[in-house]
Amino acid sequence: MPKPLIGLAAGVALLAALPLAVPFMTFVVTLAVAKGFAALGVALLLRAGLISLGHAMYFAIGAYTTAFLMQKTGITDFAILVAASIIVATLAGLAFGAFLVRYRAIFFAMLNLAVSMVIYALCSKLYGVTGGTDGLRVGVPTVFAWVPEKAAFDTFLLYATLGLMLVLGWLGHRYLKSPLGHALAAVHTNEVRLEYLGVSAWSTLLTAYGISAGLAGLGGALSAMAIGHVLPEFAFWTESGHLVLTAVLGGVGGVAGPFIGSIFLELVHVVAVGVAAEAWNLIIGVALICVIFFLPRGLFGLIEGRRGKTGGTDL
Amino acid sequence: MLQTVAPLLMDALANAALIFFVAFGLTLTFSVLRILNVAHGSFYSIGAYVAASAGLFIVGAGLNPWLTYPSLILSAAAVAALFGPLVEKTLVRWTYGRGEAVQILMTFGLFLILEDLQRMVFGVNSLYEDTPMALLGITEIGGVVYLNYQILLIALAALTLVGLRIFIRHTRTGRLLHVVVADREVSEAMGIDTGRMFTLAFTLGVFLAALGGALATPTTGVAPGLGAETMVLAFAVAAIGGLGQVEGAALAAVIVAAARVLAIYFAPELDAVAPYLVMLVVLLVRPYGLFGKAAVRRI
Amino acid sequence: MSSQATSAAPLLQASGLEISFGGVKAADGVNLTVHEGEFVAIIGPNGSGKTTFLNICTGYLKPSRGQVFLAGRDITQLPPRSIARQGIARAFQIPQLFTDHSLIDNLMLSIAARHGIWQALSPLDRPEYRAEAMEILELLGLAAHADTLTGTLPEGLRKLADITLAFALDPRLLVLDEPTSGVSSIERFQIMETLMKAMRSRKLSALFVEHDMDVVERYADRVVVWNAGHVMAEGRPAEVMQDPRVLESVVGVA
Numbered sequence: 001m002p003k004p005l006i007g008l009a010a011g012v013a014l015l016a017a018l019p020l021a022v023p024f025m026t027f028v029v030t031l032a033v034a035k036g037f038a039a040l041g042v043a044l045l046l047r048a049g050l051i052s053l054g055h056a057m058y059f060a061i062g063a064y065t066t067a068f069l070m071q072k073t074g075i076t077d078f079a080i081l082v083a084a085s086i087i088v089a090t091l092a093g094l095a096f097g098a099f100l101v102r103y104r105a106i107f108f109a110m111l112n113l114a115v116s117m118v119i120y121a122l123c124s125k126l127y128g129v130t131g132g133t134d135g136l137r138v139g140v141p142t143v144f145a146w147v148p149e150k151a152a153f154d155t156f157l158l159y160a161t162l163g164l165m166l167v168l169g170w171l172g173h174r175y176l177k178s179p180l181g182h183a184l185a186a187v188h189t190n191e192v193r194l195e196y197l198g199v200s201a202w203s204t205l206l207t208a209y210g211i212s213a214g215l216a217g218l219g220g221a222l223s224a225m226a227i228g229h230v231l232p233e234f235a236f237w238t239e240s241g242h243l244v245l246t247a248v249l250g251g252v253g254g255v256a257g258p259f260i261g262s263i264f265l266e267l268v269h270v271v272a273v274g275v276a277a278e279a280w281n282l283i284i285g286v287a288l289i290c291v292i293f294f295l296p297r298g299l300f301g302l303i304e305g306r307r308g309k310t311g312g313t314d315l
Numbered sequence: 316m317l318q319t320v321a322p323l324l325m326d327a328l329a330n331a332a333l334i335f336f337v338a339f340g341l342t343l344t345f346s347v348l349r350i351l352n353v354a355h356g357s358f359y360s361i362g363a364y365v366a367a368s369a370g371l372f373i374v375g376a377g378l379n380p381w382l383t384y385p386s387l388i389l390s391a392a393a394v395a396a397l398f399g400p401l402v403e404k405t406l407v408r409w410t411y412g413r414g415e416a417v418q419i420l421m422t423f424g425l426f427l428i429l430e431d432l433q434r435m436v437f438g439v440n441s442l443y444e445d446t447p448m449a450l451l452g453i454t455e456i457g458g459v460v461y462l463n464y465q466i467l468l469i470a471l472a473a474l475t476l477v478g479l480r481i482f483i484r485h486t487r488t489g490r491l492l493h494v495v496v497a498d499r500e501v502s503e504a505m506g507i508d509t510g511r512m513f514t515l516a517f518t519l520g521v522f523l524a525a526l527g528g529a530l531a532t533p534t535t536g537v538a539p540g541l542g543a544e545t546m547v548l549a550f551a552v553a554a555i556g557g558l559g560q561v562e563g564a565a566l567a568a569v570i571v572a573a574a575r576v577l578a579i580y581f582a583p584e585l586d587a588v589a590p591y592l593v594m595l596v597v598l599l600v601r602p603y604g605l606f607g608k609a610a611v612r613r614i
Numbered sequence: 615m616s617s618q619a620t621s622a623a624p625l626l627q628a629s630g631l632e633i634s635f636g637g638v639k640a641a642d643g644v645n646l647t648v649h650e651g652e653f654v655a656i657i658g659p660n661g662s663g664k665t666t667f668l669n670i671c672t673g674y675l676k677p678s679r680g681q682v683f684l685a686g687r688d689i690t691q692l693p694p695r696s697i698a699r700q701g702i703a704r705a706f707q708i709p710q711l712f713t714d715h716s717l718i719d720n721l722m723l724s725i726a727a728r729h730g731i732w733q734a735l736s737p738l739d740r741p742e743y744r745a746e747a748m749e750i751l752e753l754l755g756l757a758a759h760a761d762t763l764t765g766t767l768p769e770g771l772r773k774l775a776d777i778t779l780a781f782a783l784d785p786r787l788l789v790l791d792e793p794t795s796g797v798s799s800i801e802r803f804q805i806m807e808t809l810m811k812a813m814r815s816r817k818l819s820a821l822f823v824e825h826d827m828d829v830v831e832r833y834a835d836r837v838v839v840w841n842a843g844h845v846m847a848e849g850r851p852a853e854v855m856q857d858p859r860v861l862e863s864v865v866g867v868a
Contacts, residue, residue, distance in 0.1 A: 051416040053353075103602065105415045106351045110554050114594045117547050121588040174735045179726035182738045186712045186723060193710040196672070197727035197783065198698035204731070238543055241353070241423045248420055278435060285427030289406065292421055 008256070015263070016162055019155075030158045030226045032259075032266035033165050035059075038219035039246040039258035040172060041212030046244070046252045047176070048205060049188030050104070054112030056239035057119040058213040062089045062220030063230040064123065067136035078141045078160070082221050089217020090210050097209035101202060113237050123232035135231035138224045154226070161222050165259060168215070172255040175211070184208050216243075245288050251298025260299050321459045323576045329465035329534065331572035332472035336527030337545055338552035338564040339475070340520035346496050346559035347516035350407060351415070353422040355524050356546025357429040358394060362525025363537035364437045366390035370444035370532065383446045391526035399518025407517060408510075426542070434539060441538035448533040468530060475523075476565055492516060496559075524549075551594040557607025566605060623686035625650050625787055625819050626702075631670055631680035640666040641677065642843040648787065648821050653813070655830045655851070656823045658840030659863065664823045665707065667840075668791055671821070672704050673697040685786070698727075703785035707792045707823075709776035713765030717756065717775055720764055721747035724782035750781050753812045770797055774805060781812065788813065790822035794829060802826060806833055831855065839863075 015033070019026040038059045045052050062085040069075045069084060096115050103111055123130045130136065140153045148156060175181045183204045186194045191201050224230045233239065250261020265284065272280050291298060341355045369386040373379075406425060410418040451463035483489040494502045495512045503509055528537070528545075552571055556563025571590045578589040585592070597605060626648040631641045640663035648654045656664050669675040671682055673694040681690045689697050698704075712720050722743040726733070751757040754774055759767060764775055773793065780788055793809060794802040806829055813820055824830050830837055831851045839847040839860050847857050854860055 046416060049414060049416065051419055053419070099599070106345075106419075106558065107554075107598075107602070109351070109415065109419055110550055111595075111598060113547060114551060114554070114591045114598075117551075117591045118588055118595065121591070125584045125587070171735070174737075177737045177739070178734050179723065179731050179736075179738045180734045182715070182719065182723050182726075183731055185714065189712045189714050190710050192694075193706075193712065193779065195694045196698050196704055196710070197724050197779070198695045199727045199731045200695050207734075236543070237547055241426070244416075244420060245423065248416075279431055281427040282431035285424040285431070288420060288424035288427070292417060292424070293409070 012162060012166065016159065019158060026154050026158050027226060028266050028270055029263070030154070030161050031223055032263040033161045034219045034222035034226060035243070035246065035266070036165065036219070036259035036262035037168070037222070038216040039243050039250065039262050040169075040255060041215035041219075042243045043247040043250075043252040043255075043258045044172075044184070044208050044212045044215075046247060047181075047188065048184045048208060050101075050205070051109045051244060052112040052212075053109045053237055053240050053244070054114070054116030055212065055216050055243050056237070057112075057116035057235045058089045058093055058216035059220035059223070059239070059243070060119060060123060060230070060232070060235035061092050061213075062086070062217030063224035063234055064130060064136070064220075065089070065217070066221040066224045067138045067230040068129065070139055070141065071136055076139070076142045078143045078156075078225075081141055081225075082218065085217050085221035086214045089220070090214035093213020093217075094206065094210045097206050097213065101205035101209050113240070116235055116237060116240055120232055120235040120237075123235055130232070133232060135229055138228050138230060141225060157222070157225055164218070164222075168218075169255045169259070176255065180204065180207065245284065249288065249291055249298055251300030253297055253300055257298050257300035264299060318459055320576065320580065322461070323579060324573075325461055325465050327572035327576045328569070329462075329468045330575070331568040332468040333527045333531045334545075334548055334552055334571070335472045335565055335568040336475070336530070337524045337549040338556070338568060339479075339561060340523030340527070341549050342553045342556065342559055342561060342564045343523065344517055344520035345553070346561075347492060348407065348411070348513050350410060350418045351422070351558075352407070352517075352520070353419055353546065354402075354426040354429055355422075355520070356544070356549060357426055357433070357542040358398060358521045358524035359528035359531075359545045359549075360537060360542035361398070361429065361433060362391050362394050362528030363532050363541060364433060364442065364528075365394055365525075366529035367442035367444045367532040367537050368437070370446055371442065374444065374446055380446050380450060383444070383450075387447065387529045387532075388526070391522055391529045394525035395518050395522035399521040400514050402521075403514045403517040408513070411513075426546075430539075430542065433542070439539055441536050442532070443536035445533045462534075464533060468534075471530070472565075472568075476561065479561065488515070548590055551590045554604055555594050555597045557601075557604025560604065560606035563604055563606030623683065624648060625652075625685055626671065626821065627683040628667075628671065629681055629683075631667070631677045631682070633666060633670065633675060633677045639663075639843040641670065641680075644680070644843070644845060646838060646845060648819055651817065651819055653810075653820045653822070653833060653835045655834035655837045656821070656840055657825060657827070657830055657837060658846075662840045663843045664840050665791055668704070668789055668821075668823065671697075672702055672789060698783060698785075701786035702789060703780035703783040703787075704789045705773075705777040705780045705791065705793065707795060709772040711764040711767075711772065711775055711779070713763065715764060716761050717764050717767065717778075718744065718747050718751070718760040720775070720779060721750060721782050724779045728783050747782065750778050753815065754778050754781065755808050770801060773797065774808075777809065781816070784816075786819065788818050788820040788822075790820060792823050792825065794824065794826060799826075802829060803832075827855070 015029050019029060038055065042052060042055050065085040065088045066081045069081055075081065100108065100111050100115070124133050140148065140150050143156060183194060183199055187201050187204055194201055220234065246261045246265055247258045249265065250259065251257030269280065272283060276283065337355065337359050341352065344350065344352050366387050369390050370383045373382050373386060402425065406421055410421050448462060448464040451467065454461045454463055483493050491507055492512055495507060495509055499509065552567045553564055555570065556567035571593055574589040574593045575586055578585040624647045628644055628646045631644040632639070633641045644667060656667070658664055666675065670677050673689065673692050673696065676691065681688055683689065684700055684702060689700060712723065715723070722738050725743045725746050726738055748757060748760065751760055754777065756771065756774060756778060759771060764772065767775055773796065777790065777793065794805055797805060810833055834851050836848065837851045837854050838845055839854060841863050846863065847854050847860050
């Protein structure tokens, strides 16, 4: 078995086993992986050199879709909720993206921010649909015919999330290695040449943008189920900043990076809450700056070692 | 109608004046250094905290209450002197010539650090010190009551706009700045110390943000989270005007203020969304802002 | 009937092109034709609008008046990506490469673009793309650099690497913007020899901007002399070079 696969198997086994030893880790790991999906979405765009300061909106859209469907329509099935959240977030992503991916650099970052702030404000103001600033409560979903207790569902959710991580991670890996994935990185290095090869940068980016929105929506749906509550703050711009931070901390070179970044952050958070709760932002702010200075390829780059000449992975 | 709208409009314009200071600082930093400073809003809130603390001290010590006026300006200057050169020389300078992603992330890291530092130094309670506003009193015109302090804010914003024009056109340093903005490579070839210009512009940007925050304390006070909120508003205003366009920022601040008045009057629930909706509409029609221009690539 | 019209039409035909930048006419009623199998060179002083003309033919700029036809089809208003798909490939004066990718990845991406970029789950690096890419690299003498990041290629090779990307599109017409600029005069003829051999073996037609008279005389079937936004003279290189007006404006009075 090749080395990366052994590492992957060991990592996933550890994540699956940790909650058996420490029960409250169920929540921590589920949330970490759920946010990892959103960070992966952000990482896809970073490969194209685009930094979104608004992706928390798709996370929120996914979370609110799940909460809304459960509260207002009585749909409680896990699979339907997850699928609906991904679809709604992807459609929103394609709709906004059609306009947003025409922009580059700072303008792309700022416009995503602006759209996300509109979504944030709507989440806080539309009491009838979103519950306003109180948000919406999320009950315990059902799984096909099974109506689980909260604790049993949480365990199911953990393993379902880990399963999704493996499946979507594999698909994401294939995507990055495909012509379309390489075209995405090519937008970053030379958009003019790409157009002269007959490839539309706009469609290449919109595809990636739709996928990234869908991934963030999935993360939002899973987080809503794990937390049991959704809030407008999910869409606030600082959350978007955190997603970018997570992706960069883990590394945007491969699909594993954002998940590693997210799990690392959540685990450190667990420790820090006990020791220095006041200084959490300070710690990750310093960590982020250190990563930018010393580890341009993120934690994943550290694990991967200095073998790469394939390029396209640094910031 | 007038009785209702006039005070709202005054409120909105005074608000626009405050946001103008921040957006002006942001746009100035961008035009000289070509970076988007995500931590810019933090300097606004730090300015507000320092000014409020100074004001509370002056009043508490029983000093002459008019001293709160110079203390507003001095607070902003102190924040700029402390953070401007330090941040520019250690963090920001390192990102020149790198991708936007690095610049945004670096300043986002700084934003996170400053958020916690503010909480540690100033606590989590809101501070409020309205002596400067109380001292100036009110004016009544046609049965409508106006706060004189708000009129002062609007006048100060206008003065700052004119003052900067004079600074750029008629002082040596100002003209050097102008050359650096127009063509960085040429200015380096001419032997201009661009590093010094960058420090100066960044510090000036921090000062303007902190000044906005300081001037805001008598009317609105300061509480945790102010920096993050101000940041996005300043973004919106700077983007509407066209990044790097000072007059654009001024016009955009007024447009945003007007939009908020309309929202409060006709659809109160849209108040908070108004600036971003205006931003989206403007950028749909003019992608690089009202006064902005797109760069064309030569191949 | 239409196929007959197409086969009779020249490969590239520009007629009555006009464009100006801030009052300066970079193209002022330009007519130019390239036939199947021809190597046509454009020469002219700097700033006379040669690159602008290439930009119009490849869709980067839209003329204010006039049309461009590719094998009888009007391509004037098409964007570069559509024109590339119709069969015009371009190499640039300043090499345009994917600098974070290896040379062979650059080529495979170009090949994939030709076959259809919309493949999201099958790998870019597959045997048939790799074989085709190596073939092109060998044709242009770059096989030894296949795994080099194009961002780290030496200056002289970057130009050739840029041309290989155009080759990989398997075009009907190759448009080259100063293929030998920035190259020493000794290397210049080596590059041109390699290039000509490669183009002949692929039966390509080419339109190229060139400022080196010796290169033009030796390799062009026909030369078009450009001056201040219009065509001043055209014909076989040996004839055109005798024209005193050409000597004065392009070669310098020497």
